[in-house]
Amino acid sequence: SAEEVISLRKQFLSPSLFLHFKKPVMVVEGKMQYLYDERGRRYLDAFAGIVTVSVGHCHPAVTEAINRQNQLLQHTTTIYLNNQIAEYAKELADRMPGNLKVVYFVNSGSEANDMAIMMARLYTGNWDIICLRNAYHGMSIGTMGTCGQHTWKQPMPQGFGYHHALNPDPYRGAFGDDGPRYAADVADLISAATPGQVAGFVAETIQGVGGAVPLATGYLPEVYKMIRGAGGVCIADEVQTGFGRTGSHYWGFQRQGVIPDIVTMAKGIGNGLPLAAVVTTPEIAASMASRLHFNTYGGNPVCSAGGRAVLQVVDTERRQQHCAEVGAHLVERLTALAAKHDIIGDVRGAGLMLGVELVKDRKTKEPAKAETAAVMESMKDMGVLMGKGGLHGNVFRIKPPMCFSRQDADFLVEVMDLAIS
Numbered sequence: 001s002a003e004e005v006i007s008l009r010k011q012f013l014s015p016s017l018f019l020h021f022k023k024p025v026m027v028v029e030g031k032m033q034y035l036y037d038e039r040g041r042r043y044l045d046a047f048a049g050i051v052t053v054s055v056g057h058c059h060p061a062v063t064e065a066i067n068r069q070n071q072l073l074q075h076t077t078t079i080y081l082n083n084q085i086a087e088y089a090k091e092l093a094d095r096m097p098g099n100l101k102v103v104y105f106v107n108s109g110s111e112a113n114d115m116a117i118m119m120a121r122l123y124t125g126n127w128d129i130i131c132l133r134n135a136y137h138g139m140s141i142g143t144m145g146t147c148g149q150h151t152w153k154q155p156m157p158q159g160f161g162y163h164h165a166l167n168p169d170p171y172r173g174a175f176g177d178d179g180p181r182y183a184a185d186v187a188d189l190i191s192a193a194t195p196g197q198v199a200g201f202v203a204e205t206i207q208g209v210g211g212a213v214p215l216a217t218g219y220l221p222e223v224y225k226m227i228r229g230a231g232g233v234c235i236a237d238e239v240q241t242g243f244g245r246t247g248s249h250y251w252g253f254q255r256q257g258v259i260p261d262i263v264t265m266a267k268g269i270g271n272g273l274p275l276a277a278v279v280t281t282p283e284i285a286a287s288m289a290s291r292l293h294f295n296t297y298g299g300n301p302v303c304s305a306g307g308r309a310v311l312q313v314v315d316t317e318r319r320q321q322h323c324a325e326v327g328a329h330l331v332e333r334l335t336a337l338a339a340k341h342d343i344i345g346d347v348r349g350a351g352l353m354l355g356v357e358l359v360k361d362r363k364t365k366e367p368a369k370a371e372t373a374a375v376m377e378s379m380k381d382m383g384v385l386m387g388k389g390g391l392h393g394n395v396f397r398i399k400p401p402m403c404f405s406r407q408d409a410d411f412l413v414e415v416m417d418l419a420i421s
């Protein structure tokens with residue numbers, strides 16, 4: 001029972017873990033965009049295990065690929081040859097633009113970003129990293145320092161050399177949607193806080209944990225120019241935004257018309273398997289050629305088989321186009337809902353990576369934190385699971401498995417309407 005699991009968690013799991021709802025949900029089964037609790041009650045999942053179940057819970061093609069590999073070989077490490085990791089690397093590289101052709105597999109987004117930062121420093125010989133306020137890049141000691149939200153910071157040294165630029169947030173930022181004006185802050189930061197030379201710049205292309213915040217228009221092209229001018233490399237954190245989720249493009253950075261030097265990916269890459277990757281250019285990768293670097297599980301055959309199936313499904317089931325279509329419909333419905341409820345301050349995002357921000361007052365934008373939690377809890381009781389985020393905890397994060405349908409979108413909006421009312 002849920003009570004027994006709660007008791008076991010209390011006794012044997014770290015007290016730092018937190019639950020999403022006041023009255024927690026126990027999930028025992030998942031099928032595509034639906035989750036089932038221990039009593040067989042069905043929930044529409046609009047959060048996908050924190051934006052991780054990309055193509056659907058237990059998608060048959062992914063399950064079959066994992067099962068097949070599971071019978072054959074579960075683990076080997078990269079000290080032996082195995083076809084899965086090599087073929088997977090090629091298939092992933094084939095989906096990257098420009099010269100992003102070299103793949104390192106790891107197991108989590110934190111590891112991927114740690115590695116990207118290490119590569120940036122090794123390649124450039126510089127130290128300083130520019131990141132964004134409100135960012136989230138991971139919980140390792142190294143990546144914690146890149147996070148721009150106090151919520152996720154522990155009181156201890158957490159990596160060094162990180163400088164947080166103004167967040168180019170079109171809704172709450174000082175310069176609205178004017179990307180180049182925020183970019184000017186990066187130039188100031190480089191001259192004020194670094195020797196003038198930097199190792200790199202890292203940013204999500206739509207901030208996820210930060211509350212589905214898209215970067216202001218025209219921001220990345222300007223910043224990428226500046227960073228490269230200061231000897232640095234540009235890292236795109238595609239942990240949440242990759243694999244077609246944003247609808248208009250396969251990768252989130254393509255929305256701003258840039259090509260990064262290093263791309264990190266996790267979550268949706270494996271539909272829930274512990275899998276992540278760093279993809280970079282042969283030139284940057286070469287800076288690690290003379291150094292030993294190793295990851296025991298990275299790209300293990302079972303995860304690679306699952307990851308390959310995800311790539312296939314995204315293509316054959318046209319998930320990117322589907323995200324664009326259903327996402328546009330959902331934004332339209334949510335925008336109409338905002339016209340009805342003043343508490344909705346902003347509807348934003350792209351594809352099936354959306355945010356709905358609740359405010360007490362549209363002018364002051366005072367966050368409606370308690371109301372956000374209450375609406376989310378009430379929606380759960382009516383069978384819809386959503387995420388919550390943002391520095392003030394007042395943003396719904398709607399990021400369902402990419403099989404989420406138009407009907408599911410309609411149901412979510414109807415339930416949100418009821419809950420807010």
Ligand code: PMP
Pocket residue numbers: 050107108109110111113136137138139204208209237238239240266267
């Ligand atoms: N980057 C982003 C954008 C993320 O959202 C997350 C996880 N929420 C991470 C990195 C870290 O990933 P992980 O939890 O797999 O270490």
